[in-house]
Amino acid sequence: MTVQDRPLKGAWGITALVFLFMLINFADKVVVGLAAKPIMEELKLTPDQFGLLGSSFFFLFAVAGVVGGFLANRVQTRHMLFGMAIIWSLVQFPIMMSATFQTLLVCRILLGAGEGPAGPVAVHALYKWFPDSLRGVPTAIVAQGSALGVIVAVPALNFIIVNYSWHWAFGALGIVGLLWAGLWLIFGREGTLVDPPVHGAADGGEHVSYRHLLSCPSIVAACCAAFASYWGLALGLTWFTAYLVDGLGYSQTMGGNLFILPWLFGMTVVLTGGWYSQRLKKSGVSSRISRGIFPAATVILGGCILPFIAVTTDPGIKVALLVIGSAIGSTIYVVTPMIVSELTPHGQRAAMLAIVTSIYTSAGVIAPWAMGRIIQEATSRQAGYEHGFVILGGLLIVGGLIGLLFIRPEADKQRLAARLGAVPTATPSPLRP
Template sequence: MDGHSTPKGAWRITFLLFLFMVVNFADKIVVGLAGVPITQELGLTPEQFGLLGSSFFFLFSITAVVVGFVVNRVDTRWVLLVLALIWAVAQFPMVGTVSFTTLLICRIILGAGEGPAFAVAAHAIYKWFPDHKRTLPTAILSQGSAFGVILAVPALNWIIVNHSWHYAFGALGIVGLMWAAAWLALGKEGPLVPTAAMAAAETRIPYARLLTSRTFIGCVAATFGAYWALSLGLTWFTTYIISGLGFSQHQAGLISITPWVFGAAVVMLTGWLSQLLMGRGASSRLARGVLGAAPLVLGGLILLTMPLIDNPTGRIAALVIGSGLCGSIYVVCPPMIAEFAPVSQRGAAIAIYGALYTLAGIVAPLVMGSVVQHAASLNEGYLTGYVINGAVMIVSGLLGLLLLWPNTERARLLSSSDVAPVGLRKPA
């Protein structure tokens, strides 16, 4: 393998990992989709429901970092299998009668298993594609989030409406076991890894320098704003449609698909356009950095208009478009980090990036819950929460535009006197 061509089987692995992310986001969306019946059955306040949404992320970042270092030494094939099994097992306790505490604990366990998912999957895919061909597979992997919701919402909502929200969790557990069986049979480790000689010659960058580089900080800042919007979509969107705008559970289930359909289009368009620009010689600063960060600013500005719109359809449209534009940043940041992070450190670097930006998942649902509970009316509380979301996105996008310079980052990092080829460094 010359390192410039795509190995046989790469797209099969990409499809399996796409399905991995489909399951991942179906698991995430179920609490938000069943938010109203869960709240009614368990007697939850808005702040308690916000806590339930945030609980998913309590261990999310910690496990993302830990597993990120693990995959520097352990084959991603086995790590992905273990993660999928954790997801499945964490769903089954909700099939029977469950307390708020049990539901909270299961969501924390699920979040611990899902925290490393995208970083490990991206690291696995990068063992199958050379650098100049990674943006499109990354976009497909990111699409798993949208399709996880698009495919899962109608099925899960049918179960919720016609049977019980409890059975929706059980269905997800069964699907998780099915993916694990398919991966065990078909999953393989990619061949594009350094040889022993290449690893010995590879320059290693101290993590303190790598993680404080301008582009790494820019990726974290920009994606933090995007994930603020995403976590609100996972937790609060359906509840807002029902409680804030007056739609039924059945109607809300159909409407809840729209942000993910739009987001899917944004992600695929970004992946295609980024790879096209790179192929035509554009710098990754433009083809990845600007292309990923600018839509955040535009999306945030659109969310700021929501209080000025006086009809439900217009507000849904602003929320769908404003939040959906965030998808661009997920496509471009992992390839940007892979541009300057040494291969032996890439898995950990992408995982730490994920651990940091997903901290928004802890904060955003809690902020929305607190704002809604203390507002003069439910509708006023939701609108204030989405205006806050818009402001966060604008700041994050501007920081991304300022800091994302991946095309020159590696040269800056290697110019330091404290980096040296791995083979010349003293053993740790």
């Protein structure tokens, strides 16, 4: 089998469309957190209730992600991406027309179900256009659809919230989603690149037990590091603007504008980190270093920064520490799908990407609600927020250490091959420690 050494023709055009897909995906996620203060005031919600609303998005997110991943092994990804975009769009309109706590709750649960498979299916679709050695940059670009979705959408959504109402912000997102679906219907195509066998099956029809894949130390460790990092992302989606407005005293306009800072910084981190990880890999450095030690160390660094939020008294420094600490480990989102892809046969990749994504994004079910409970029981709103951020710092340190110690793709590839009685197609790099 000839190994593809360059992207397929049209790969970067598809990357651009998938990038826009993920941009809309994350704009949908942030709107509740952006409108936290007016929603809580109009609907008279306690922090506990608003935390439940933030968590509700993730109630069916993981289950739908796993189902969608297995489905993507059999159904063309171009059909699945189109269907998801339609679902996202339609669930926004009931909120615009009739907003109650119950309506919001139901629509956010349905939105989460529709968006659950989005990330893994988008990555699986993209990997049908790029070979393994060239996936770092396109994966980072698509991952940054999330950050740019926030950076582009937040000023517009905040303008709508301040000058019209938060109800109309949801309607605007529904319209944009339908526009993307139209573009994808016209220009979206399915890639034809099939990866060579991972574990040496001559006919390419290899199959590894999902039990063995899900107990693989590299995959487990990547999930732990990504889970801790996603805990911080879920807090940011739900509580960042509320912390600025309710905890630090910023206005809704200023708080909404500052909301883009962690995403702007995170976009820089992910693009740079994805490029650097790919550069290391292409130059012969092992996955142990390029996809393990390097990103895990940045997760640990973020955890070391966050506890200082509770020490300083300057609001500007608090915001800076929160932005840097919560986003500096974001490269873990780029390398996790590459680790999974490196160890998983092509025919099982979509399902494994979905399962792994569902595992680490399950942090979103717990984090917003847990923060709401902490805030409600604290002596002051500001103290409650900052206690939650200190807990996040501890989680990042623990998750990063697990990744640092146990992400070893070359060794795990050998171990999985031994279970099959096969010889791996690629030997470990001599640079592997």
